[in-house]
Amino acid sequence: MGEYDLVCQTGGEVFEDGYDFSCPSGHKGLLRARYREKRFAPRGCAGLFKFYDWLPVRSSYETESCPVVFRSERLSKELGLRDLWVGLTGYYPERNCKSISCSFKEMEAYPTYARFRDMGGKTLVLASAGNTARAFAQVSAETGGRCVMMVPESSVGRLTVTEPSDSITAIAVKGDYADAIAVADRVAGFDGFLPEGGARNIARRDGMGTVMLQFAQTAGRIPDSYFQAVGSGTGGISAWEASLRLIGDGGFGDRLPRLHLSQNLPFVPMARAWNAGRREMVPEDYAGGDVSQVYADVLTNRRPPYAVDGGVFDAMSACGGSFSEITNAEAKSAEKMWLQCENALPDPAASVALASLVRAVGEGLVSEGECVLLNMTGAGRDRVREDYDMVEISPKAVLEPDAADDELRSILDV
Protein backbone atom coordinates (compact mmCIF):
# COMPACT_ATOMS: atom_id res chain seq x y z
CA MET A 1 0.00 0.00 0.00
CA GLY A 2 1.11 3.50 -0.65
CA GLU A 3 1.16 6.57 1.50
CA TYR A 4 -2.53 7.15 0.96
CA ASP A 5 -5.72 5.27 0.19
CA LEU A 6 -8.87 6.39 -1.52
CA VAL A 7 -12.23 6.43 0.25
CA CYS A 8 -15.46 6.38 -1.73
CA GLN A 9 -17.79 9.09 -0.40
CA THR A 10 -20.88 7.07 -1.32
CA GLY A 11 -20.13 3.58 -0.02
CA GLY A 12 -17.19 4.28 2.27
CA GLU A 13 -15.03 1.56 0.69
CA VAL A 14 -11.28 2.03 1.02
CA PHE A 15 -8.98 1.03 -1.81
CA GLU A 16 -5.59 1.66 -3.34
CA ASP A 17 -5.25 4.46 -5.87
CA GLY A 18 -5.68 2.91 -9.29
CA TYR A 19 -5.63 6.41 -10.81
CA ASP A 20 -9.31 6.28 -11.62
CA PHE A 21 -11.63 9.20 -11.13
CA SER A 22 -14.52 7.03 -9.93
CA CYS A 23 -15.27 4.28 -7.45
CA PRO A 24 -14.63 0.76 -8.83
CA SER A 25 -18.07 -0.29 -7.54
CA GLY A 26 -19.70 2.25 -9.84
CA HIS A 27 -20.82 4.66 -7.11
CA LYS A 28 -21.19 8.24 -8.22
CA GLY A 29 -19.70 9.90 -5.13
CA LEU A 30 -16.35 11.66 -5.11
CA LEU A 31 -13.27 9.76 -4.00
CA ARG A 32 -11.25 11.27 -1.18
CA ALA A 33 -7.61 10.66 -0.33
CA ARG A 34 -6.90 9.32 3.15
CA TYR A 35 -3.28 9.95 4.01
CA ARG A 36 -1.28 7.61 6.20
CA GLU A 37 0.44 10.62 7.84
CA LYS A 38 -2.06 12.15 10.26
CA ARG A 39 0.25 14.80 11.67
CA PHE A 40 0.45 18.17 9.95
CA ALA A 41 4.16 18.50 9.33
CA PRO A 42 5.04 20.72 6.37
CA ARG A 43 8.51 20.14 4.95
CA GLY A 44 11.20 22.78 5.00
CA CYS A 45 11.11 23.60 1.27
CA ALA A 46 9.39 26.52 -0.45
CA GLY A 47 6.47 25.85 -2.72
CA LEU A 48 3.38 23.73 -2.36
CA PHE A 49 5.21 20.40 -2.24
CA LYS A 50 6.09 21.24 1.35
CA PHE A 51 2.62 19.74 1.91
CA TYR A 52 3.76 16.54 0.16
CA ASP A 53 2.42 14.26 2.91
CA TRP A 54 -1.11 15.49 2.16
CA LEU A 55 -0.90 15.50 -1.63
CA PRO A 56 -1.79 12.35 -3.62
CA VAL A 57 1.58 12.15 -5.36
CA ARG A 58 4.83 10.23 -5.35
CA SER A 59 6.65 12.66 -7.65
CA SER A 60 7.21 16.27 -6.78
CA TYR A 61 8.71 19.34 -8.44
CA GLU A 62 10.87 22.13 -7.18
CA THR A 63 8.91 25.34 -7.33
CA GLU A 64 8.34 28.47 -5.31
CA SER A 65 4.70 28.54 -6.23
CA CYS A 66 2.41 28.30 -3.20
CA PRO A 67 -0.54 30.17 -1.73
CA VAL A 68 0.71 32.93 0.56
CA VAL A 69 -1.17 33.90 3.72
CA PHE A 70 -0.75 37.39 5.14
CA ARG A 71 -2.52 40.15 7.00
CA SER A 72 -3.52 43.15 4.95
CA GLU A 73 -3.49 45.90 7.56
CA ARG A 74 -5.29 48.34 5.31
CA LEU A 75 -8.00 45.91 4.27
CA SER A 76 -8.55 44.84 7.89
CA LYS A 77 -8.98 48.47 8.86
CA GLU A 78 -11.28 49.15 5.92
CA LEU A 79 -13.52 46.24 6.93
CA GLY A 80 -13.23 46.74 10.68
CA LEU A 81 -11.99 43.18 11.23
CA ARG A 82 -9.29 42.46 13.81
CA ASP A 83 -8.34 38.94 12.77
CA LEU A 84 -8.58 38.96 8.97
CA TRP A 85 -6.11 36.94 6.90
CA VAL A 86 -5.74 36.91 3.15
CA GLY A 87 -4.73 33.74 1.31
CA LEU A 88 -3.45 34.82 -2.09
CA THR A 89 -2.33 32.75 -5.03
CA GLY A 90 -0.91 34.96 -7.72
CA TYR A 91 2.01 37.11 -8.67
CA TYR A 92 2.71 39.81 -6.11
CA PRO A 93 6.42 40.06 -5.30
CA GLU A 94 6.01 42.44 -2.31
CA ARG A 95 4.04 39.72 -0.54
CA ASN A 96 6.32 36.94 -1.80
CA CYS A 97 3.59 35.52 -4.07
CA LYS A 98 5.28 33.86 -7.03
CA SER A 99 2.65 31.91 -8.91
CA ILE A 100 3.45 33.01 -12.45
CA SER A 101 0.11 32.10 -13.99
CA CYS A 102 -1.52 34.34 -11.35
CA SER A 103 -4.17 31.82 -10.40
CA PHE A 104 -4.87 29.20 -7.73
CA LYS A 105 -5.38 26.78 -10.61
CA GLU A 106 -1.60 26.47 -10.52
CA MET A 107 -1.98 24.62 -7.19
CA GLU A 108 -4.16 22.09 -9.02
CA ALA A 109 -1.76 21.82 -11.94
CA TYR A 110 1.43 20.89 -10.08
CA PRO A 111 0.08 17.85 -8.22
CA THR A 112 -1.92 16.80 -11.27
CA TYR A 113 1.23 16.66 -13.43
CA ALA A 114 3.04 14.85 -10.61
CA ARG A 115 0.21 12.32 -10.46
CA PHE A 116 0.25 11.87 -14.24
CA ARG A 117 4.00 11.27 -14.01
CA ASP A 118 3.33 8.68 -11.29
CA MET A 119 0.97 6.99 -13.74
CA GLY A 120 3.75 6.55 -16.26
CA GLY A 121 3.77 9.84 -18.08
CA LYS A 122 0.27 10.10 -19.48
CA THR A 123 -0.60 13.18 -21.50
CA LEU A 124 -3.14 15.46 -19.88
CA VAL A 125 -6.08 16.69 -21.96
CA LEU A 126 -8.14 19.72 -21.15
CA ALA A 127 -10.50 22.20 -22.74
CA SER A 128 -10.29 25.73 -21.43
CA ALA A 129 -9.42 29.22 -22.45
CA GLY A 130 -9.14 30.83 -19.07
CA ASN A 131 -7.24 30.47 -15.81
CA THR A 132 -7.16 26.68 -15.94
CA ALA A 133 -5.52 26.59 -19.37
CA ARG A 134 -3.01 29.27 -18.43
CA ALA A 135 -2.06 27.51 -15.20
CA PHE A 136 -1.75 24.08 -16.78
CA ALA A 137 0.25 25.52 -19.70
CA GLN A 138 2.65 27.39 -17.43
CA VAL A 139 3.23 24.39 -15.20
CA SER A 140 3.66 22.17 -18.26
CA ALA A 141 6.37 24.54 -19.49
CA GLU A 142 8.07 24.40 -16.10
CA THR A 143 7.82 20.67 -15.45
CA GLY A 144 7.81 19.16 -18.95
CA GLY A 145 4.53 17.38 -18.13
CA ARG A 146 2.78 16.89 -21.45
CA CYS A 147 -0.61 18.44 -22.16
CA VAL A 148 -3.01 18.89 -25.04
CA MET A 149 -5.30 21.90 -24.82
CA MET A 150 -8.44 22.42 -26.83
CA VAL A 151 -9.13 26.10 -27.12
CA PRO A 152 -12.21 27.72 -28.68
CA GLU A 153 -10.97 29.51 -31.78
CA SER A 154 -12.19 32.87 -30.50
CA SER A 155 -9.93 32.54 -27.46
CA VAL A 156 -6.70 31.82 -29.33
CA GLY A 157 -4.12 34.39 -28.30
CA ARG A 158 -5.25 34.50 -24.68
CA LEU A 159 -3.03 31.55 -23.81
CA THR A 160 0.38 32.79 -22.68
CA VAL A 161 3.35 31.37 -20.76
CA THR A 162 6.72 32.71 -19.66
CA GLU A 163 8.68 30.21 -21.74
CA PRO A 164 7.77 28.26 -24.87
CA SER A 165 7.74 24.50 -24.47
CA ASP A 166 7.42 21.40 -26.66
CA SER A 167 5.36 19.79 -23.94
CA ILE A 168 2.28 21.87 -24.81
CA THR A 169 0.10 21.19 -27.84
CA ALA A 170 -2.70 23.65 -28.36
CA ILE A 171 -5.46 22.94 -30.86
CA ALA A 172 -7.98 25.58 -31.80
CA VAL A 173 -11.52 24.31 -32.26
CA LYS A 174 -13.97 26.27 -34.39
CA GLY A 175 -17.07 26.97 -32.35
CA ASP A 176 -17.60 27.63 -28.69
CA TYR A 177 -16.37 26.19 -25.42
CA ALA A 178 -18.78 23.23 -25.64
CA ASP A 179 -17.26 22.27 -29.02
CA ALA A 180 -13.77 22.39 -27.51
CA ILE A 181 -14.91 20.14 -24.65
CA ALA A 182 -16.41 17.63 -27.07
CA VAL A 183 -13.12 17.33 -28.99
CA ALA A 184 -11.16 17.09 -25.72
CA ASP A 185 -13.41 14.23 -24.57
CA ARG A 186 -12.53 12.29 -27.72
CA VAL A 187 -8.79 12.87 -27.42
CA ALA A 188 -8.91 11.89 -23.75
CA GLY A 189 -10.07 8.45 -24.91
CA PHE A 190 -6.91 7.85 -26.98
CA ASP A 191 -4.24 5.53 -25.59
CA GLY A 192 -1.79 7.40 -23.39
CA PHE A 193 -4.10 10.40 -22.90
CA LEU A 194 -6.26 11.19 -19.88
CA PRO A 195 -8.71 13.96 -18.98
CA GLU A 196 -7.65 16.31 -16.19
CA GLY A 197 -10.65 15.04 -14.25
CA GLY A 198 -12.07 18.28 -12.85
CA ALA A 199 -13.48 18.03 -9.33
CA ARG A 200 -13.14 14.23 -9.47
CA ASN A 201 -9.35 14.56 -9.60
CA ILE A 202 -8.08 14.33 -6.01
CA ALA A 203 -4.82 16.00 -7.04
CA ARG A 204 -6.75 19.09 -8.10
CA ARG A 205 -8.80 19.20 -4.90
CA ASP A 206 -5.94 18.58 -2.51
CA GLY A 207 -3.77 21.03 -4.42
CA MET A 208 -6.48 23.63 -3.99
CA GLY A 209 -6.67 22.78 -0.30
CA THR A 210 -3.09 23.96 0.23
CA VAL A 211 -4.37 27.48 0.93
CA MET A 212 -6.02 26.12 4.10
CA LEU A 213 -2.82 24.24 4.96
CA GLN A 214 -0.74 27.36 4.41
CA PHE A 215 -3.15 29.22 6.65
CA ALA A 216 -2.73 26.60 9.39
CA GLN A 217 1.04 26.83 9.10
CA THR A 218 1.01 30.64 9.25
CA ALA A 219 -1.75 31.28 11.79
CA GLY A 220 -1.52 28.03 13.76
CA ARG A 221 -5.23 27.34 13.63
CA ILE A 222 -8.31 26.68 11.50
CA PRO A 223 -10.21 29.89 10.65
CA ASP A 224 -13.71 30.56 12.01
CA SER A 225 -14.86 31.63 8.56
CA TYR A 226 -13.61 31.01 5.03
CA PHE A 227 -14.59 33.13 2.01
CA GLN A 228 -14.24 32.07 -1.62
CA ALA A 229 -16.05 32.70 -4.89
CA VAL A 230 -16.87 29.46 -6.69
CA GLY A 231 -17.71 28.21 -10.16
CA SER A 232 -17.64 24.45 -9.66
CA GLY A 233 -17.59 24.82 -5.88
CA THR A 234 -14.54 22.58 -5.68
CA GLY A 235 -12.73 25.21 -3.64
CA GLY A 236 -15.36 24.83 -0.93
CA ILE A 237 -15.01 21.05 -0.95
CA SER A 238 -11.22 21.39 -0.74
CA ALA A 239 -11.40 23.80 2.21
CA TRP A 240 -13.65 21.32 4.03
CA GLU A 241 -11.40 18.33 3.27
CA ALA A 242 -8.21 20.16 4.28
CA SER A 243 -9.89 21.25 7.53
CA LEU A 244 -10.91 17.67 8.30
CA ARG A 245 -7.26 16.61 7.93
CA LEU A 246 -6.14 19.41 10.24
CA ILE A 247 -8.73 18.33 12.80
CA GLY A 248 -7.37 14.79 12.42
CA ASP A 249 -3.94 16.05 13.46
CA GLY A 250 -5.36 16.81 16.91
CA GLY A 251 -3.58 20.12 17.37
CA PHE A 252 -6.09 22.38 15.64
CA GLY A 253 -9.27 21.86 17.63
CA ASP A 254 -12.34 20.16 16.25
CA ARG A 255 -14.31 22.99 14.65
CA LEU A 256 -14.78 23.22 10.90
CA PRO A 257 -14.67 26.71 9.38
CA ARG A 258 -17.97 28.21 8.23
CA LEU A 259 -17.92 28.30 4.43
CA HIS A 260 -18.99 31.59 2.89
CA LEU A 261 -19.16 30.80 -0.80
CA SER A 262 -20.29 33.18 -3.51
CA GLN A 263 -21.31 33.33 -7.14
CA ASN A 264 -21.68 36.22 -9.54
CA LEU A 265 -25.14 37.36 -10.73
CA PRO A 266 -26.87 36.63 -13.00
CA PHE A 267 -25.30 33.12 -13.02
CA VAL A 268 -25.76 31.77 -9.48
CA PRO A 269 -27.19 28.22 -9.75
CA MET A 270 -25.55 26.69 -6.68
CA ALA A 271 -26.33 29.69 -4.50
CA ARG A 272 -30.00 29.38 -5.51
CA ALA A 273 -30.15 25.65 -4.81
CA TRP A 274 -28.44 26.03 -1.43
CA ASN A 275 -30.52 29.02 -0.37
CA ALA A 276 -33.69 27.10 -1.29
CA GLY A 277 -32.48 24.27 0.93
CA ARG A 278 -32.25 21.80 -1.95
CA ARG A 279 -29.68 19.09 -2.54
CA GLU A 280 -30.90 18.77 -6.11
CA MET A 281 -30.31 21.46 -8.68
CA VAL A 282 -33.24 22.25 -10.93
CA PRO A 283 -33.44 24.05 -14.29
CA GLU A 284 -34.82 27.19 -12.59
CA ASP A 285 -31.50 27.56 -10.78
CA TYR A 286 -29.99 28.42 -14.16
CA ALA A 287 -32.86 30.66 -15.30
CA GLY A 288 -31.70 34.06 -16.50
CA GLY A 289 -28.09 33.02 -16.01
CA ASP A 290 -26.71 34.78 -19.07
CA VAL A 291 -23.00 34.05 -18.76
CA SER A 292 -22.09 36.96 -21.02
CA GLN A 293 -23.35 39.28 -18.27
CA VAL A 294 -21.14 37.83 -15.55
CA TYR A 295 -18.10 39.92 -14.55
CA ALA A 296 -16.19 36.89 -13.23
CA ASP A 297 -16.84 34.56 -16.13
CA VAL A 298 -14.64 31.80 -14.67
CA LEU A 299 -17.45 31.26 -12.18
CA THR A 300 -19.93 30.00 -14.77
CA ASN A 301 -19.59 26.22 -14.47
CA ARG A 302 -22.68 24.47 -15.79
CA ARG A 303 -22.16 21.07 -14.18
CA PRO A 304 -20.85 21.71 -10.67
CA PRO A 305 -20.30 18.75 -8.27
CA TYR A 306 -23.03 20.08 -6.02
CA ALA A 307 -25.37 17.18 -5.22
CA VAL A 308 -22.84 14.35 -5.53
CA ASP A 309 -21.75 12.55 -2.34
CA GLY A 310 -18.79 14.41 -0.87
CA GLY A 311 -19.62 17.45 -3.01
CA VAL A 312 -20.58 21.06 -2.40
CA PHE A 313 -23.90 20.37 -0.66
CA ASP A 314 -22.22 18.01 1.79
CA ALA A 315 -19.39 20.50 2.41
CA MET A 316 -21.86 23.30 3.14
CA SER A 317 -23.99 21.03 5.31
CA ALA A 318 -20.99 19.94 7.38
CA CYS A 319 -19.50 23.42 7.76
CA GLY A 320 -22.52 25.71 7.80
CA GLY A 321 -22.17 29.19 6.39
CA SER A 322 -23.70 31.18 3.59
CA PHE A 323 -23.94 31.23 -0.19
CA SER A 324 -24.23 34.72 -1.61
CA GLU A 325 -25.22 36.13 -4.97
CA ILE A 326 -22.92 39.04 -5.76
CA THR A 327 -23.68 41.73 -8.33
CA ASN A 328 -21.12 43.00 -10.84
CA ALA A 329 -21.28 46.41 -9.16
CA GLU A 330 -20.39 44.88 -5.79
CA ALA A 331 -17.50 42.96 -7.36
CA LYS A 332 -16.12 46.06 -9.07
CA SER A 333 -16.41 48.09 -5.93
CA ALA A 334 -14.55 45.36 -4.00
CA GLU A 335 -11.85 45.39 -6.69
CA LYS A 336 -11.38 49.10 -6.10
CA MET A 337 -11.22 48.57 -2.35
CA TRP A 338 -8.55 45.89 -2.81
CA LEU A 339 -6.47 48.11 -5.09
CA GLN A 340 -6.54 50.89 -2.51
CA CYS A 341 -5.10 48.41 -0.01
CA GLU A 342 -2.80 46.17 -2.08
CA ASN A 343 -0.83 46.65 -5.28
CA ALA A 344 -1.79 43.69 -7.49
CA LEU A 345 -4.90 43.60 -9.67
CA PRO A 346 -7.24 40.84 -8.42
CA ASP A 347 -8.95 38.40 -10.76
CA PRO A 348 -12.67 39.18 -11.05
CA ALA A 349 -13.45 35.99 -9.10
CA ALA A 350 -11.28 37.14 -6.21
CA SER A 351 -13.13 40.45 -6.25
CA VAL A 352 -16.40 38.54 -5.95
CA ALA A 353 -15.02 36.78 -2.85
CA LEU A 354 -14.02 40.08 -1.29
CA ALA A 355 -17.44 41.53 -2.15
CA SER A 356 -19.07 38.65 -0.31
CA LEU A 357 -16.97 39.45 2.75
CA VAL A 358 -17.92 43.13 2.52
CA ARG A 359 -21.56 42.09 2.40
CA ALA A 360 -21.20 39.57 5.27
CA VAL A 361 -19.64 42.27 7.46
CA GLY A 362 -22.47 44.65 6.57
CA GLU A 363 -25.09 42.05 7.41
CA GLY A 364 -23.44 41.12 10.69
CA LEU A 365 -22.68 37.55 9.52
CA VAL A 366 -19.08 38.08 10.59
CA SER A 367 -18.12 39.60 13.91
CA GLU A 368 -15.28 42.05 14.41
CA GLY A 369 -13.05 39.65 16.33
CA GLU A 370 -13.54 36.39 14.47
CA CYS A 371 -10.77 34.73 12.57
CA VAL A 372 -11.47 35.10 8.84
CA LEU A 373 -9.61 33.63 5.88
CA LEU A 374 -10.35 35.37 2.59
CA ASN A 375 -9.17 33.26 -0.36
CA MET A 376 -8.06 35.63 -3.12
CA THR A 377 -7.82 33.01 -5.82
CA GLY A 378 -5.97 35.06 -8.39
CA ALA A 379 -4.12 38.35 -8.74
CA GLY A 380 -1.20 40.06 -10.38
CA ARG A 381 -1.63 39.62 -14.12
CA ASP A 382 -0.76 43.32 -14.32
CA ARG A 383 2.39 42.72 -12.27
CA VAL A 384 3.69 39.60 -14.01
CA ARG A 385 3.73 41.43 -17.35
CA GLU A 386 6.12 43.98 -15.85
CA ASP A 387 8.63 41.30 -14.88
CA TYR A 388 8.29 38.67 -17.63
CA ASP A 389 8.01 38.62 -21.40
CA MET A 390 4.96 36.50 -21.96
CA VAL A 391 4.96 34.19 -24.99
CA GLU A 392 1.76 33.37 -26.80
CA ILE A 393 1.07 29.72 -27.50
CA SER A 394 0.02 29.35 -31.11
CA PRO A 395 -2.23 26.46 -32.02
CA LYS A 396 -0.73 23.55 -33.93
CA ALA A 397 -3.95 23.21 -35.90
CA VAL A 398 -7.36 24.75 -36.32
CA LEU A 399 -10.09 22.13 -36.51
CA GLU A 400 -13.76 21.80 -37.19
CA PRO A 401 -15.59 20.34 -34.17
CA ASP A 402 -16.44 17.24 -36.22
CA ALA A 403 -12.85 16.58 -37.34
CA ALA A 404 -12.20 12.85 -37.68
CA ASP A 405 -10.30 10.94 -35.00
CA ASP A 406 -7.65 10.07 -37.61
CA GLU A 407 -6.99 13.73 -38.22
CA LEU A 408 -6.67 14.31 -34.48
CA ARG A 409 -4.28 11.39 -34.15
CA SER A 410 -2.08 12.62 -36.95
CA ILE A 411 -1.86 16.09 -35.39
CA LEU A 412 -0.88 14.49 -32.10
CA ASP A 413 1.51 11.97 -33.72
CA VAL A 414 -0.24 8.96 -32.20
Ligand SMILES: [Zn+2]
Ligand atom coordinates in the same frame (compact mmCIF):
# COMPACT_ATOMS: atom_id res chain seq x y z
ZN1 LIG B 1 -18.03 3.25 -3.81
